[in-house]
Amino acid sequence: MTADKSSPTAAIVLAAGIGSRMRSALPKVMHAIAGRPMVGHVLATLAEAEIAPIVVVIGPDMDIVAKTVWPHACVIQKDRLGTGHAVLQAKPALSVFKGDILIAYGDTPFVAPETLRKMRAARARENKNGQKPDIVVLGFSPKDPGAYGRLIVSADGLERIIEAKDATPAEREVGLCNSGIMLADAAVLWDLLADVRPNNAKGEYYLTDIVGFARKAGLGCAVVEGDEEELMGINSRVELAEAEAIFQRRLRRQIMENGATLIAPETIYFSADTKVGRDVEIGPFSVFGPGVVLDDNVTVKAFCHIEGAHISAGAIVGPYSRLRPGADIGKDAHVGNFVEIKNARLEEGAKVNHLSYVGDARVGAKANVGAGTITANYDGFNKSHTDIGAGASIGSNTVLVAPVKVGDGAMTGAGAVVRKDVPSDALTLSEGRQKNHEGFAAKYRAVKKAEKEKKK
Numbered sequence: 284m285t286a287d288k289s290s291p292t293a294a295i296v297l298a299a300g301i302g303s304r305m306r307s308a309l310p311k312v313m314h315a316i317a318g319r320p321m322v323g324h325v326l327a328t329l330a331e332a333e334i335a336p337i338v339v340v341i342g343p344d345m346d347i348v349a350k351t352v353w354p355h356a357c358v359i360q361k362d363r364l365g366t367g368h369a370v371l372q373a374k375p376a377l378s379v380f381k382g383d384i385l386i387a388y389g390d391t392p393f394v395a396p397e398t399l400r401k402m403r404a405a406r407a408r409e410n411k412n413g414q415k416p417d418i419v420v421l422g423f424s425p426k427d428p429g430a431y432g433r434l435i436v437s438a439d440g441l442e443r444i445i446e447a448k449d450a451t452p453a454e455r456e457v458g459l460c461n462s463g464i465m466l467a468d469a470a471v472l473w474d475l476l477a478d479v480r481p482n483n484a485k486g487e488y489y490l491t492d493i494v495g496f497a498r499k500a501g502l503g504c505a506v507v508e509g510d511e512e513e514l515m516g517i518n519s520r521v522e523l524a525e526a527e528a529i530f531q532r533r534l535r536r537q538i539m540e541n542g543a544t545l546i547a548p549e550t551i552y553f554s555a556d557t558k559v560g561r562d563v564e565i566g567p568f569s570v571f572g573p574g575v576v577l578d579d580n581v582t583v584k585a586f587c588h589i590e591g592a593h594i595s596a597g598a599i600v601g602p603y604s605r606l607r608p609g610a611d612i613g614k615d616a617h618v619g620n621f622v623e624i625k626n627a628r629l630e631e632g633a634k635v636n637h638l639s640y641v642g643d644a645r646v647g648a649k650a651n652v653g654a655g656t657i658t659a660n661y662d663g664f665n666k667s668h669t670d671i672g673a674g675a676s677i678g679s680n681t682v683l684v685a686p687v688k689v690g691d692g693a694m695t696g697a698g699a700v701v702r703k704d705v706p707s708d709a710l711t712l713s714e715g716r717q718k719n720h721e722g723f724a725a726k727y728r729a730v731k732k733a734e735k736e737k738k739k
């Protein structure tokens with residue numbers, strides 16, 4: 284189904300609730316699922332459905348939400364007087380907008396763009412009386428209808444929405460519920476919202492009242508149905524964890540369908556923005572934070588933690604590697620166990636295989652960085668750069684005291700502390716000369732043994 288391009292659609296995202304059940308100093312919609320704040324998921328969905336402009340309704344002291352949703356507009360709802368009141372706060376920001384307005388919730392992050400397209404299509408579909416609905420509500424039939432608003436439907440379409448608290452026992456029997464998501468013609472929305480009054484069980488301005496008002500005015504209302512899983516709202520940390528699990532299952536499936544092998548997929552955690560190429564293989568228990576790109580044919584072995592990193596084709600990372608932001612792993616490069624890489628580029632075929640820290644550095648093509656090598660990049664005040672040339676061989680346990688440069692093809696001896704630049708093709712050694720004391724160890728043991736005997 285394609286959207287009706289002739290009617291532009293704007294969105295109002297309701298996010299003024301503090302979410303007291305989260306028991307958090309952070310506004311509810313800032314809690315992340317797959318490394319992205321809930322409200323970020325909503326914005327991504329709206330973008331995919333080509334819905335713009337977007338106005339987000341936030342509460343006072345929610346600057347962090349405003350920053351996160353920028354450059355989208357934010358308006359502040361000072362007093363939380365209900366969903367109808369919240370939507371009205373966005374009116375000035377959309378006063379010149381003509382078209383449809385979609386109301387979405389910042390704490391309902393999984394609505395599929397396809398479902399929004401279906402709602403738009405429903406706006407254009409005539410009912411048996413030849414009437415196109417002015418309001419389309421997204422409904423669903425949850426296992427437990429609980430406190431959800433109920434959708435009262437007749438042969439002529441949606442008649443009204445009744446909140447559970449205001450419903451009669453018979454109305455509460457209705458299984459079709461209001462997801463809260465609604466699409467309406469802008470002029471109709473503003474017109475009907477003006478009549479909403481807080482004369483109900485909660486004493487709130489209910490957005491849902493506009494459906495009954497519309498029917499009284501002779502306008503049409505329709506329902507589009509969605510899945511319970513896509514319409515789940517998140518109110519607590521437990522629900523957040525459930526949402527995370529659902530979203531991870533989706534991500535893993537998508538990544539496998541795109542041609543990657545996941546070994547024990549249920550143990551691998553991705554971010555919403557992780558990009559995984561074809562014929563990538565990922566071992567068990569790896570975690571991908573935001574901003575990771577894996578090109579084709581990359582291998583990530585078990586137990587890696589990777590964020591803000593790019594891994595090029597043919598590279599092998601892990602087991603037990605940590606790639607931090609700015610790690611740029613070149614073609615066919617290797618990163619091995621207990622290696623941490625931050626803000627550093629490994630050029631083609633470079634190897635850092637064991638127990639190393641490489642930060643603020645370049646490792647030239649085919650260079651080999653020996654076990655236990657450390658780039659000492661921080662002097663307590665400034666971060667400095669280390670440059671390792673192509674084909675260089677860094678001996679085990681070398682400390683590279685940045686800023687420092689090791690030339691192409693140069694070598695450092697085991698345990699070297701490199702404070703000055705090393706010219707190309709040179710060898711640098713910085714340890715004292717080795718002396719062997721013949722027979723010393725045997726004599727030492729004999730003395731110690733005699734001492735022990737005496738004490739007895």
Ligand code: UD1
Nearest residue numbers: 297298299300363364365366369388431432461462463489
């Ligand atoms: C609302 C619907 C109900 C629906 C349910 C779905 C109304 C009257 N009821 O009920 O029919 O089944 O959602 O989850 O609309 N918000 C504000 N400002 C406010 C009030 C709410 O921004 O003054 C935001 C909240 O942050 C939340 C959303 O609107 O994201 C819904 O508010 P909530 O109080 O949870 O509404 P419900 O009572 O659950």
Ligand code: MG
Nearest residue numbers: 390463516518
């Ligand atoms: Mg709610």
